Amino acid sequence: MKVDLIFKIAAVGMITAILHIVLEKSGREEYAYLITLVGVIIVLGAVITLVSQLFTDVRVLFRLY
Amino acid sequence: MIALKLSLLTIIFVACTLIGFFYGGRYSKRVLSLISLHESIRLLETEIIVFSNPLPLAIENIRNRTSAHVYKVYERILNEIEFDQSGDLYNSFLTTSDYLKETCLLKQEDIDVFLSLGKIIGKTNRKDQKQHFKYILNELGQLIEQARVEKNTNEKMYRSLGILVGLGMIIILI
Amino acid sequence: MEIFQIAGIGIIATILIIILKQTRPEFTVLVSIVTGVIIFSYLLPKLAYVIDTIRNLSSRVNVDISYFNTLIKIIGIAYLVEFASQICRDADQDSIAMKIELAGKVIIMVLAIPVLLTLLDLIVKILP
Numbered sequence: 001m002k003v004d005l006i007f008k009i010a011a012v013g014m015i016t017a018i019l020h021i022v023l024e025k026s027g028r029e030e031y032a033y034l035i036t037l038v039g040v041i042i043v044l045g046a047v048i049t050l051v052s053q054l055f056t057d058v059r060v061l062f063r064l065y
Numbered sequence: 066m067i068a069l070k071l072s073l074l075t076i077i078f079v080a081c082t083l084i085g086f087f088y089g090g091r092y093s094k095r096v097l098s099l100i101s102l103h104e105s106i107r108l109l110e111t112e113i114i115v116f117s118n119p120l121p122l123a124i125e126n127i128r129n130r131t132s133a134h135v136y137k138v139y140e141r142i143l144n145e146i147e148f149d150q151s152g153d154l155y156n157s158f159l160t161t162s163d164y165l166k167e168t169c170l171l172k173q174e175d176i177d178v179f180l181s182l183g184k185i186i187g188k189t190n191r192k193d194q195k196q197h198f199k200y201i202l203n204e205l206g207q208l209i210e211q212a213r214v215e216k217n218t219n220e221k222m223y224r225s226l227g228i229l230v231g232l233g234m235i236i237i238l239i
Numbered sequence: 240m241e242i243f244q245i246a247g248i249g250i251i252a253t254i255l256i257i258i259l260k261q262t263r264p265e266f267t268v269l270v271s272i273v274t275g276v277i278i279f280s281y282l283l284p285k286l287a288y289v290i291d292t293i294r295n296l297s298s299r300v301n302v303d304i305s306y307f308n309t310l311i312k313i314i315g316i317a318y319l320v321e322f323a324s325q326i327c328r329d330a331d332q333d334s335i336a337m338k339i340e341l342a343g344k345v346i347i348m349v350l351a352i353p354v355l356l357t358l359l360d361l362i363v364k365i366l367p
Contacts, residue, residue, distance in 0.1 A: 017259075036265065039266075058319055
């Protein structure tokens with residue numbers, strides 16, 4: 001089921017949070033920002049496929065052509 | 066299918082962790098190399114200043130007494146002295162710079178300090194050499210301190226970075 | 240019963256969002272979008288059943304099928320607009336949510352114009 005995507009996103013968020021802390025402690029703020037960006041983009045890729053699937057489902061159901 | 070997936074994920078995780086550990090290990094290797102270099106140069110100083118041995122003999126003595134990290138360095142210098150008849154010791158020192166850079170993982174500034182030893186050794190009188198040795202040992206001590214600070218901040222970071230990137234990849238791939 | 244699953248998903252997602260909110264607020268929007276999509280996709284088969292039933296009924300009572308299709312489309316647009324504007328509201332973007340709702344209203348109005356025209360025609364015919 002698609003429910004595990006919720007946990008996946010939350011886990012990615014926590015890991016990026018830890019990475020952010022680790023990188024910030026060793027004085028590399030620019031990489032920390034980049035890591036957050038990469039995490040958001042990866043998760044966004046998964047979310048967008050799900051949303052587009054929902055939109056096609058709704059389109060088929062309500063005949064919105 | 067699940068077993069295959071699980072084993073591949075484990076391989077990815079282990080690989081990322083190992084990469085992080087190796088990358089962090091470079092910093093401690095540099096510190097170790099610098100310390101043994103420092104030690105060996107102090108031995109060289111005693112050999113030259115106190116016992117007044119000729120250079121090839123002095124270097125051979127150090128080679129036999131030093132730790133495994135820099136054993137090869139002095140071995141190379143010794144070979145080069147036998148081989149190279151131009152009489153310039155700096156050339157013999159110069160041939161070790163590749164080895165110092167790639168195997169001992171030293172930085173250019175560390176190598177420069179070590180090479181400057183080759184420029185002055187066996188060329189001036191004893192008093193002058195003593196001063197130079199003092200200067201070089203001081204410089205190396207400072208570099209060791211610097212490398213330690215760098216190791217403390219970076220080694221931990223690279224290790225946790227490796228583990229966390231491995232975990233992140235697993236979570237994305239699951 | 241699906242309602243237990245949906246309720247569970249909602250509660251779990253809320254807890255995760257609260258955990259993430261302190262450190263990484265960027266991910267909370269994504270979690271809430273996915274939760275919304277999953278709950279919506281649970282509901283879609285039920286809605287399909289309802290719509291099929293209504294379509295059967297309308298074919299039985301001999302109403303023009305094109306009007307009925309317009310009605311279904313309007314309901315679908317309303318659902319989608321609600322979904323999108325709620326996501327924008329969650330991320331504190333009220334103005335974008337308002338604009339999405341405005342767009343939905345305009346499109347619904349455009350879809351309703353043929354129905355309105357036939358209604359006017361009918362009135363004109365009835366009037367002497």
